[in-house]
Amino acid sequence: MNEQTPISREERIKNLKGIGSARKRVEDARFTQGAGNYVDDINLPGMLFGDFVRSSHSHARIISIDKEAALAVPGVIAILTAEDLKPLNLHYMPTLAGDVQAVLADEKVLFQNQEIAFVIAEDRYIAADAVELVEVEYEELPPITDAFKAMDDDAPVLREDIQDKMEGAHGPRKHKNHIFLWEQGDKEGSEKALADADVVVEELITYQRVHPCPLETCGCVASMDKINGKLTLYGTFQAPHAVRTVASLITNIAEHNIRVVSPDIGGGFGNKVGVYPGYICATVASIVTGVPVKWVEDRIENLTSTAFARDYHMTGKIAATKEGKITGLWCHVLADHGAFDACADPTKFPAGFFNIVTGSYDIPVAYVGVDGVYTNKAPGGVAYRCSFRVTEAAYLIERMIEILAQKLNMDPVELRLKNFIKKEQFPYQSALGWEYDSGDYHTAMEKGMAAVDYPALRAEQAEKRAAFDRGETRTLMGIGTAFFTEIVGAGPVKNCDILGLGMFDSCEIRIHPTGSAIARLGTISQGQGHATTFAQIVATEIGIPAEDITLEEGDTDTAPYGLGTYGSRSTPVAGAATAMAGRKIRAKAQMIAAYLLEVHEGDLEWDVDRFQIKGNPEAHKTMKEIAFASYNQAIPGLEPGLEAVSYYDPPNMTYPYGAYFCVLDIDVDTGVVDVRRFYALDDCGTRINPMIIEGQVHGGLTEALAIAMGQEITYDEMGNVKGGSLMDFYLPTAVETPVWETDETVVPSPHHPIGAKGVGESPNVGGVPAFSNAVNDAFAHKGLTHTQMPHDHWRVWKTAEKLGLSG
Amino acid sequence: MIPGSFDYHRPQSVSEAVGLLKDKGDEAFIVAGGHSLIPMMKLRMSTPEHLIDIQDIAEIKNISIFGSDVTIGAFVTQAEIISSEALHGICPVLREASLQIADPQIRNVGTIGGNVANGDPGNDMPAIMQALDATFVLAGEEGTREVKARDFYEAAYFTARAETEMLTLIKFTAPAAGHGSCYMKQKRKIGDYATAAAVVILTMNGTTVQNVEIALTNVADTPLYAEEANRLLIGTSLDDASIKAAVEAAKAITDPADDGRGPKDFRTHIAGVMVERAIRQAATTAS
Incomplete structure (x- = not known):
């Protein structure tokens, strides 16, 4: 009754390609052959195209919009403005942050490239021609481009639509351009710690405005079937179910009549979490015309109008003893949210999880205050390859640690080791309210130090500095360390929701009679490789080879409800749901096996891919046999079939961490920085697919390099956006990207079913401070305390020049 | 990022191209590799009504070397300059500089004529041509004339080339051996x-x-x-x-x-x- 040629247990484990296997990505067959199916690949019969008329000014009243010439272009069907959306009450839409955002500018524009009118035409070329012909007359108003001036007494009021509403979504607003003040921790206690301290350091640290810049821009195809009343919305959505619910709430179309499909997505990095005017306009256009309507951004539109990231002006103060024991932390953030508060954060967290800012350190008392303000810039504030505002927090604490070390004349690594939360302190209650579930920071740091031979690097640096002072070289060597702790996997429904939707996630597994399976999840891959890794979790849990498991995501008609993929939440939340659904299947399989083997369930044990009788492994039923039996045998007390669904509400966040080291050389005459070594040790708990982890770390480090060394979206004093094309917005190529060395420790999350913590975002969180610390470190001996990012050639040269080092 | 509409022409000879330039006047633009012009068209900073694509013109696709006299056709690509051993042997700076233009995909399509003729101050080859004291050959309805690279550039995107002229050849004498x-x-x-x-x-x-x-x-x-x-x-x-x-x-x-x-x-x-x-x-x- 069992297989003809028994294979070894090791062989059976290997055949599953389950957790721990460096299985190749199943997605790559189509991606590498150009056979992906992205939104812009969708072409439906009779489909029309939409394109936006956008504001040339950053702050202006709209006097008139003349559509006549554009409407006369053959092939132009209609042009929507705010006036057309008002009767539907769709000229404003709710944001994820409790604010509203203009879908089409209502009387006033608030940032350059804001959407004013939506041209609907037979093809995208006609639409683009017509956009040119729409004439908008403006009355210019003074813009606010400096967040520090937003709350001046004489500052112009930006948001006239809410100027009488001084109670915002997160409490009282203290100025008409103020959004919220979010405070956490013990302000008085922190101030007392500062007053009593031997040593205090203070610094204003700006994390500049950047953009996630996924290779595929945002877009959608809306298709309203007027016969059956069903709306299908294909789009670049990182959270398709949330989009369906929000679409239902704002359009009043019943939720069962809306189907949202996320096809292949070419990178998201947070940019595709938000709801954008293009989605609303394409939907309205399809409802009005009765045919499908496509809208896809171009690169400039993506960089200048859909969600930016960061733009935090952070003031940090650290108190410490003269021996280097940190006694308190105080921070204030001035958060530039642009024209509308469209941050993507859980509802109760207007500054995300910025209160992870105590980092990896045992800090007894801490305070955070974040003031959000409006400016004449694009809205957004998304988590660019990080959990909500965690990169900003990690950057602040990791810069402050270096600045404190400099003040104490202590090695920054030694200072970190002195202040780390100790292994035996976990679970650790942080001063700002989080319960860190697990960690072993000392081991990770010491492993990293040994790998890079940290003392030898410092010795080399000392020699190089002496050679520089003797005039023998014009380069300075910098060593940057970062030890970050992330908080990911949002999150427990008790404190995490988005627009009232709890942040659980889900998985449904169905085993077919012949022993293969399909699994569907509430998440959506944008390149993370879910079809590969989630199949590995299922394989290990139920003993079916990963290659026999189809994985589907992104279609709300078939996938179970979930909150989507961002904030490194897929593995911590949906991955847990996958394991739990697998365990439900295994529980039923055990009952079937007991019936087939004519023993009591308790007499069976699970072994890789089968249940066997304890003490008699020859007597067993494989999952394949059990699956077939579940469909063809009448088993008393059991329903036929073998499937399960799990909705997983995580008990806590997960806390991945890592130790990163960067070594670079700076040419003081040109400002050119050569990163000669980068070592990244990550602890993401249980490692599902080491190859995918390595790929994620490489990608995240490359983005971190981009942010630290060049990325920036700036505005001139008139509010004209600069850096809105890839000519200026820094995307490094393979040539600029150094070789990455990766390493790991494995401390599994104690509350996660398989102990996995999430990894995709760690390298961005830890990478940015490592690069920036290295640049700052190169000049530290010459008296530099802090220089702002991005560390592009000009700024680095300027730093050298100010210190009197440039030729 | 969608250009305005335009008519597309593909002449087979310099004289045909020059004829088109004359007929279409200042609404016609020559396109070679397109790396400067097409992005400008997509941004609608440039809106030609006629595009004259010169890729079929055989007479502007060669590198000729006689002793130290070098003639490079306007449609020679950066990649062809890089791979020419003869050219490298007498004037290595051309390969060195071409390798610093963008990436291999662009160099496979981008031409030296486009690089020197459109007057973009960001292009690399114009300065090299000035250092080499090169001469540009311009074909117009009344035949050809020659302009020194050092006299060619007037302002950003403005050059000595008349709108009815086309750059066909670049000539220079290689620097002395041992340079x-x-x-x-x-x-x-x-x-x-x-x-x-x-x-x-x-x-x-x-x-x-x-x-x-x-x-x-x-x-x-x-x-x-x-x-x-x-x-x-x-x-x-x-x-x-x-x-x-x-x-x-x-x-x-x-x-x-x-x-x-x-x-x-x-x-x-x-x-x-x-x-x-x-x-x-x-x-x-x-x-």
């Missing part, structure tokens, strides 16, 4: 224009500079031929003081834009660093 050369370019990343770049072609007579030609890229609205810097170096032994004087003379003629690469003072400074480094590097290859 040293270098193209030193600082940029933010692959594919970027130079923050500043300098070309140096240097001929030594023993330890004395017999001749030097220095020109600069992207530090003004045209390429810059650094005549004064050259004058200050000729006859010297490339001592530090002479190099410094030449560097200062080169910096003095720059007038860079304040852009994403940095403010004016920084770009002028980098121009100086590039000149100095290019001189020192060229000296190591001169014999």
Whole structure:
């Protein structure tokens, strides 16, 4: 009754390609052959195209919009403005942050490239021609481009639509351009710690405005079937179910009549979490015309109008003893949210999880205050390859640690080791309210130090500095360390929701009679490789080879409800749901096996891919046999079939961490920085697919390099956006990207079913401070305390020049 | 990022192309590799009604070398310049500079004619052509005429070429055997224009500079031929003081834009660093 040629247990484990296997990505067959199916690949019969008329000014009243010439272009069907959306009450839409955002500018524009009118035409070329012909007359108003001036007494009021509403979504607003003040921790206690301290350091640290810049821009195809009343919305959505619910709430179309499909997505990095005017306009256009309507951004539109990231002006103060024991932390953030508060954060967290800012350190008392303000810039504030505002927090604490070390004349690594939360302190209650579930920071740091031979690097640096002072070289060597702790996997429904939707996630597994399976999840891959890794979790849990498991995501008609993929939440939340659904299947399989083997369930044990009788492994039923039996045998007390669904509400966040080291050389005459070594040790708990982890770390480090060394979206004093094309917005190529060395420790999350913590975002969180610390470190001996990012050639040269080092 | 509408023409000869230019007047643009023009059209900063694609014209696709006289057709790609051993043998700076233009995909399509003719101050080849004292051959309805590279550039995107003319050939005499050369370019990343770049072609007579030609890229609205810097170096032994004087003379003629690469003072400074480094590097290859 069992297989003809028994294979070894090791062989059976290997055949599953389950957790721990460096299985190749199943997605790559189509991606590498150009056979992906992205939104812009969708072409439906009779489909029309939409394109936006956008504001040339950053702050202006709209006097008139003349559509006549554009409407006369053959092939132009209609042009929507705010006036057309008002009767539907769709000229404003709710944001994820409790604010509203203009879908089409209502009387006033608030940032350059804001959407004013939506041209609907037979093809995208006609639409683009017509956009040119729409004439908008403006009355210019003074813009606010400096967040520090937003709350001046004489500052112009930006948001006239809410100027009488001084109670915002997160409490009282203290100025008409103020959004919220979010405070956490013990302000008085922190101030007392500062007053009593031997040593205090203070610094204003700006994390500049950047953009996630996924290779595929945002877009959608809306298709309203007027016969059956069903709306299908294909789009670049990182959270398709949330989009369906929000679409239902704002359009009043019943939720069962809306189907949202996320096809292949070419990178998201947070940019595709938000709801954008293009989605609303394409939907309205399809409802009005009765045919499908496509809208896809171009690169400039993506960089200048859909969600930016960061733009935090952070003031940090650290108190410490003269021996280097940190006694308190105080921070204030001035958060530039642009024209509308469209941050993507859980509802109760207007500054995300910025209160992870105590980092990896045992800090007894801490305070955070974040003031959000409006400016004449694009809205957004998304988590660019990080959990909500965690990169900003990690950057602040990791810069402050270096600045404190400099003040104490202590090695920054030694200072970190002195202040780390100790292994035996976990679970650790942080001063700002989080319960860190697990960690072993000392081991990770010491492993990293040994790998890079940290003392030898410092010795080399000392020699190089002496050679520089003797005039023998014009380069300075910098060593940057970062030890970050992330908080990911949002999150427990008790404190995490988005627009009232709890942040659980889900998985449904169905085993077919012949022993293969399909699994569907509430998440959506944008390149993370879910079809590969989630199949590995299922394989290990139920003993079916990963290659026999189809994985589907992104279609709300078939996938179970979930909150989507961002904030490194897929593995911590949906991955847990996958394991739990697998365990439900295994529980039923055990009952079937007991019936087939004519023993009591308790007499069976699970072994890789089968249940066997304890003490008699020859007597067993494989999952394949059990699956077939579940469909063809009448088993008393059991329903036929073998499937399960799990909705997983995580008990806590997960806390991945890592130790990163960067070594670079700076040419003081040109400002050119050569990163000669980068070592990244990550602890993401249980490692599902080491190859995918390595790929994620490489990608995240490359983005971190981009942010630290060049990325920036700036505005001139008139509010004209600069850096809105890839000519200026820094995307490094393979040539600029150094070789990455990766390493790991494995401390599994104690509350996660398989102990996995999430990894995709760690390298961005830890990478940015490592690069920036290295640049700052190169000049530290010459008296530099802090220089702002991005560390592009000009700024680095300027730093050298100010210190009197440039030729 | 959608261009306006235009008519597309693909002439088979220079005379046919010139005829089209005459017929269509200032609404017609020549497209070669398209790397400058097509992005401008997509941004609607350029809206030609007629595009004249010259890729089928055989007579402008060759590199001819007779002794030290070099003729390069306008439709020769950067990749073809890089792969020409004969050209490299007598004028290595062309390969060196071409390898610093964008990436292999772009170099497979981008042409030397497009690079020198459209007057974009960010392009690398115009300064090199000035250093080589190259001559551009322009074909018009009344036949051909020749313009020196040093006289060709008037302002950004404005050149001595009339709207009814087409650049067909680039001619120059290779520098003397044993010359040293270098193209030193600082940029933010692959594919970027130079923050500043300098070309140096240097001929030594023993330890004395017999001749030097220095020109600069992207530090003004045209390429810059650094005549004064050259004058200050000729006859010297490339001592530090002479190099410094030449560097200062080169910096003095720059007038860079304040852009994403940095403010004016920084770009002028980098121009100086590039000149100095290019001189020192060229000296190591001169014999």
